[in-house]
Amino acid sequence: MQIYADNAATTKMSRLAIDTMLPYMDVLYGNPSSLHTPGQKAAEALFSARETIAKYLNCEPREITFTSGGSESDNQAILSAVGAGARKNKKHIISTAFEHHAVLHALKKLQKQGYEVTLLDVHENGLITPEQVKQAIRPDTALVTVMYANNEIGTVQPIAEIGKICREAGVPFHTDAVQAAGHIPIDVKAQNIDLLSLSAHKFHGPKGVGVLYARKGVPLTTLIEGGAQERGRRAGTENIPAIMAMAASFAYMCDRIDEHTEKLTALRDRLMKGLGQIPRSILNGDPTRRLPGNVNFCFEGIEGESLLLLLDAKGVYASSGSACTSGSLDPSHVLLAIGRPHEIAHGSLRLTLSDENTEEEVDYIIKSVEEVVERLRAMSPVWQDLLAGRKNYVIKQCKNYAQTLN
Numbered sequence: 001m002q003i004y005a006d007n008a009a010t011t012k013m014s015r016l017a018i019d020t021m022l023p024y025m026d027v028l029y030g031n032p033s034s035l036h037t038p039g040q041k042a043a044e045a046l047f048s049a050r051e052t053i054a055k056y057l058n059c060e061p062r063e064i065t066f067t068s069g070g071s072e073s074d075n076q077a078i079l080s081a082v083g084a085g086a087r088k089n090k091k092h093i094i095s096t097a098f099e100h101h102a103v104l105h106a107l108k109k110l111q112k113q114g115y116e117v118t119l120l121d122v123h124e125n126g127l128i129t130p131e132q133v134k135q136a137i138r139p140d141t142a143l144v145t146v147m148y149a150n151n152e153i154g155t156v157q158p159i160a161e162i163g164k165i166c167r168e169a170g171v172p173f174h175t176d177a178v179q180a181a182g183h184i185p186i187d188v189k190a191q192n193i194d195l196l197s198l199s200a201h202k203f204h205g206p207k208g209v210g211v212l213y214a215r216k217g218v219p220l221t222t223l224i225e226g227g228a229q230e231r232g233r234r235a236g237t238e239n240i241p242a243i244m245a246m247a248a249s250f251a252y253m254c255d256r257i258d259e260h261t262e263k264l265t266a267l268r269d270r271l272m273k274g275l276g277q278i279p280r281s282i283l284n285g286d287p288t289r290r291l292p293g294n295v296n297f298c299f300e301g302i303e304g305e306s307l308l309l310l311l312d313a314k315g316v317y318a319s320s321g322s323a324c325t326s327g328s329l330d331p332s333h334v335l336l337a338i339g340r341p342h343e344i345a346h347g348s349l350r351l352t353l354s355d356e357n358t359e360e361e362v363d364y365i366i367k368s369v370e371e372v373v374e375r376l377r378a379m380s381p382v383w384q385d386l387l388a389g390r391k392n393y394v395i396k397q398c399k400n401y402a403q404t405l406n
Contacts, residue, residue: 001315001361001364002315002317003315003316003317003357003361003364003365004317004354004356005316005317005318005351005352005353005357005361005365006317006318006319006350006351006352007202007293007352007353007354008151008152008154008179008202008294008319008350008352009319009352010201010202010207011201011202011203011204011205011354012204012354012356013201013204013205013206013245013249014204014205014249014252016204016248016249016252017200017204017205017206017245017246017248017249018245020244020245020247020248020249021206021241021242021244021245022241024042024045024240024241024244025241028041028042028045028240029042029240030042031237032045032046032229032237032238032240033227033228033229033237042240045240045244046066046238046240046243047061048247049066049243049244049246049247050062050064050066050247052247052248052250052251053211053246053247053250055251056186056250056251056254057186057187057188057196057213058186058187058188058189058190059188059189059213059215060216062216062231063213063214063215063216064211064212064213065211065212065213065214065220065230065231065233065234066209066210066211066230066234066238066239066243067209067210067211067212067234068208068209068210069199069200069201069207069208069209069210070100070102070176070178070197070198070199070202070210071102072210072212072223073197073198073199073210073211073212074100074102074103074106074145074174074176074197075102075106075223076212076220076221076223076234077145077174077195077196077197077212077214078093078103078106078107078110078143078145078174079106079221079223080195080214080218080219080220080221081142081143081145081172081174081194081195081218082110082115082142082143083219083221084142084172084218084219085141085142085143085172086142088142089140090139090140090141090142091114091115091116091140091142092115092116092117092118092138092140092141092142093107093110093115093116093117093118093141093142093143093144093145094117094118094120094133094136094137094141094143094144094145094146095107095117095118095119095120095144095145095146096119096120096122096128096146096147096337097119097120097121097122097333097337098122098126098147098150098152098333098334098337098338099145099146099147099176100147100151100176100178102176103145103147103176104333107119107145115142118136120132120133120136120146121337122337122338123338124338124339125155125285125286125289125338126150126153126154126155126284126285126286126290126338127155127157127158127286127289128146128157128158129158130158130161130162130164130165133146133162133165133166134165134169137165137166137169137171141169141171142171142172143171143172143173143174144162144166144171144172144173144174145173145174145175145176146159146162146173146174146175147175147176147177147178147179148175148176148177148179148180148181148184148186148196149177149179149180149183149184149290149291149294150179150285150334151178151179151334152284152296152332152334152335152350153284153285153290153294153296153334153335153338153350154179154285154290154291154293154294154295154296154352155285155286155289155290156180156184156289156290156291157175159175159191159193160190160191160192163175163191163192163193164192166192166194167192172194172195172218173192173193173194173195174193174194174195174196174197175193175195175196175197176197177196177197177198178197178198178199178202178210179202179291180291181198181199181202181203181250182198182202182203182204182249182250182253182254182257183202183203183253183257183260183261183291183292183293184257184261184291184292185254185257188213188215193213193215194214194215194218195212195213195214195215195218196211196212196213197210197211197212197213198210198211198213200242200245200246200249200250203249203250203253204249204252204253204354205242205245205246205248205249205250206241206242206245206246208239208242209239209242209243209245209246210246211246214233220233222234222235224236260292260355261292263292263355264292264293264353264354264355265292267293267353267357267358267359267362268290268292268293268294268295268353270359270362270363271295271351271353271362271365271366272287272295274362274363274365274366275295275297275366275369276297277370278297278299278369278370278373279397280299280300280301280386280393280395280397281297281298281299281300281373281395282297282298282300282344282395283295283296283297284296284297284298284335284338284340284348285338291352293352293353293354293357294350294351294352294353295350295351295352295353296348296349296350296351297348297349298335298340298344298345298347298348298349298395299347299349299373300343300344300347300383300386300393300394300395301347301376301377301380301382301383301386302347302373302376302377302380302383303346303347303376304320304346304347304348304349305320306376307320307347307349307369307372307373307376308320308349310372310375310376311349311368311369311372314368314371314372315368316364316365316368316369318349318350318351319349319350319352320332320348320349320350331345331346331348332345332348335348341394343382343394344394344395349369351365
C-alpha cells in the first residue's frame with residue numbers, strides 16, 4: 001500500500017485543475033497585455049479568475065494580485081506595510097514565534113535595517129490570544145502579521161478577533177493563510193484582514209502561483225520591476241494557465257468546505273486516537289482547534305528522520321515538519337516555540353490528509369507507525385536508558401493522545 005500523507009507540503013493537482021489549464025496552454029495562449037483578439041481573450045480569462053478568487057474571499061477583484069505563491073505574497077505584504085509605516089515613523093512589527101520562514105526570515109532582514117520585531121510567545125496548545133496582540137501594539141506599530149493556520153501543527157488562530165483589535169488600533173493586519181485557504185472559510189471583510197497570502201498548490205492547484213489580497217487603500221510596494229501587469233503591483237506576464245487552474249480549484253474546494261471538513265475531521269481524529277495509544281507519544285497542538293487534516297505527534301526516544309525513512313519503506317509518505325526546511329538538522333522552530341524540548345522535538349511526525357485518504361489507509365498508517373516506533377526504540381540507547389531508569393521520561397504517559405510533558 002502507498003499512502004500520501006504530506007498534503008501540507010503540497011497537494012496532488014486535481015483533474016479539474018489540469019483540465020482547466022490545458023486550453024490556456026494550447027488554444028487560448030495569448031498575452032493578456034496584448035490588444036489583439038487572442039490577447040483580449042486571455043485578459044478576459046484573467047479577470048474572470050480574479051473575480052472568482054475575490055468572490056470566495058469576499059473582496060473586490062481589484063484587491064487581488066496574482067503572485068508566484070505564498071512566500072512572495074508574504075514578502076510583498078510585509079515589505080509594503082512596513083514601508084508605509086516607516087514613512088510615518090512607525091518601525092515596530094508584531095508577529096509570532098512559529099510563523100513560516102517566509103515571514104520570519106523577512107522580519108529578521110528588517111531587524112537588520114533598524115526595525116523592532118516583537119514575536120509573541122505561543123502557548124503549548126499552539127495558539128496565541130487576542131489579548132497578547134492587544135498588549136503588544138504600540139503607537140509605532142506598523143504591522144501585525146499572524147498566520148491563519150500553522151503549517152506544521154495545524155492550529156487555527158483567532159483571526160477575526162485579532163483583526164478586530166488591529167482595525168480598532170489602526171494597525172494593518174496581515175495573515176499568511178497558505179494552509180487555511182480552501183480548507184476553512186475565509187472572509188476578509190468580516191475578519192478585518194488587510195493583507196492575506198495564499199498558494200494554489202495547497203488546495204490541489206498548480207505550484208508556482210498564488211495570491212496577495214490587499215484591502216483597498218493599503219499601498220503595495222512593487223518587488224518585481226519591468227512592466228505594468230497586475231495594475232502595476234507585479235511586473236511580468238501573468239501565468240494564465242496556472243491562474244485559471246488555481247481559481248477553478250479554489251472555487252471547487254470552497255464550495256465543498258463543509259463536506260471536506262466533516263470527512264477529514266473524522267479521519268484526523270481516528271488517526272490521533274490511534275497514534276495516541278503508542279507509549280510516550282504526545283500530540284502537538286490543540287486537539288480540536290486545528291486544520292481538519294493535520295496530525296502532528298512526537299515520540300520519545302527516536303529521531304524523526306529515521307522514522308520518516310522507515311515509513312517511506314512501508315509506503316507511507318509523511319514529513320517531520322515544513323518541507324521548506326526539510327534539509328535542516330535542527331529541530332522544528334514551531335515545536336520549540338510551543339515548549340517541546342530539543343530531544344522530543346527531534347522525534348516529530350507530521351501527517352496531513354486529503355479527501356483521497358480513507359479509513360483503511362489511516363489504520364495502515366497507525367499500524368506502520370507503531371511498528372516503526374517499536375523497531376527504532378529497540379535500537380535506541382536512549383530508549384534503553386529510559387527503560388532501565390537511568391534517564392527520566394520527558395513525556396508523561398496518559399490514557400489518550402492528550403499527554404503532557406513532565
